[in-house]
Amino acid sequence: APYLNDLAQAAGKLWFGTATDQPGTGEDTNILYQTILNNTHIFGQITPANAMKFVSTEPEQNVFNYTGGDIDVAIAQDHGKYLRCHNLVWATQISDFVLDGNWSADELTAIMQNHISNVVAHFGGACYSWDVVNEALNSNGTFSPSVWYDTIGPEYFYLAFQFAQEAVDALPAGTPKPKLYYNDYGIEAPGNKSTATENLVKELQARNIRIDGVGLESHFEVGGTPSLEDQIAQKEAYVALGVEVVITELDIRFTQANATNSTGFAQQAQDYYDTVESCMEVDGCVGITVWDFDDQYSWIPSTFPGEGAATLYNADFTRKPAYYAVGDAL
Ligand code: XIL
Structure with missing residues (x-):
């Protein structure tokens, strides 16, 4: 079988990688899962699916827990x-103390800054990049509701990047500096949300606040994946602003519209091919990450009831046509 990361790196990309969700999901005790995950010929990068999120790292105010995140750091380093x-x-x-505190804008801004500075300092140079703000936009391009937006207003977005930049710049001399990303879904092809994302990048740049990349989640549907041309065009539009892009959370799920038969798996393979190929055709697209690699551990069925079979491997760790299609694209 093709070695996906080897192929990606030979073609000049930094990685082909995967999200992973450990400890505690069962992945960490499944020997087949671990063998494939640890094989850097296949996956040259990991993203913790949950372990570095706010609720995991600061469950109570100013009480930090890095146990799960440190496991991912060790996997990557080992x-x-x-x-x-x-x-x-x-x-x-995010943690209950954030949601339930009835904080003023100034108080919540201080909570955000304290979180960012502590977490960035802890993981330091182990991170290639940080997703500084995740999923800030509605599909029409306006800011979406959150405790951050509702309390602080749109300034929360720019403050988050400013605090992240300060935290990165405060790392000890010689530490590799993590890149700062905005990450979202529905921004992979031209449209209102993608234009809004370009405008956020431009506004950060106008304010002299660092942004290094845009993460394109790429949670797609079989038969409903943006075209190769549209995916190339949108990646090029971000790169033209002077930032890099990564496909950060790729999976392509079956909905009720497509049966999991050979026709469906062929369509899924084509959709994976087009998405990966769009990255191969844009120099500033530096890596491709799938949002876990085996259907047994995919987040899709629990979030989209009745949908699934979204990853590169069947539940029994056999490879789907999509796996080979990715190999062809790389
Ligand atoms: C998902 C995880 O995979 C699930 O385990 C968790 O229950 C919910 O979050 N966009 C993101 C990811 O940026 O953090 C999400 O991960 C999937 C959608």
């Missing part, structure tokens, strides 16, 4: 993989 660190500021998976 096996020579890049690590994308995910995420600092998001609407969901």
Whole structure:
């Protein structure tokens, strides 16, 4: 079988990688899962699916827990993989003290800054990048509701990047500096949300606040994946602003519209091919990450009831046509 990360790196990309969700999900005790995850010929990068989120790292105010995140740091270091660190500021998976505190804008801004500075300092140079703000936009391009937006207003977005920049710049001399990313879904092809994302990048740049990249989640549907041309065009539009892009959370799920038969799996393979190919055709697209690699551990069925079979491997760790299609694209 093709070695996906080897192919990606030979073609000049930094990685082909995967999200992973450990400890505690069962992945960490499944020997087949671990063998494939640890194989850096296949996956040259990992993203913790949950372990570095706010609720995991600061469950109570100013009480930090890095146990899970440190496991991911160790996996990456032990096996020579890049690590994308995910995420600092998001609407969901935040701690009760944030949600229930009835904070003023100034108080919540201080909470955000304290979180960012502590977490960035702890993981330091282990992170290739941080997703500083995650999923800030509605599909029409306006800011979406969150405790951050509702309390602080749109300034929360720029403050988050400013605090992240300050935290990175405060790392000890010689520490590799994590890149600062905005990460979202529905920004992979031209449209209102993508234009709004470009405008956020431009506004940060106008304010002299650092942004290094845009993460394109790429949670797609079989038969409903944006075209190769549209995906190339949108990646090029971000790169033209002077930032890099990564496909950060790729999976392509079956909905009720497509049966999991050979026709469906062929369509899924084509959709994976087009998405990966769009990155191969844009120099500033530096890596491709799938949002876990085996259907047994995919987040899709629990979030989208009745949908699934979204990853590169069947539940029994056999490879789907999509796996080979990715190999062809790389
Ligand atoms: C998902 C995780 O995979 C799930 O385990 C968790 O229950 C919810 O979050 N966009 C993101 C990721 O940026 O953090 C999400 O991860 C998937 C959608």
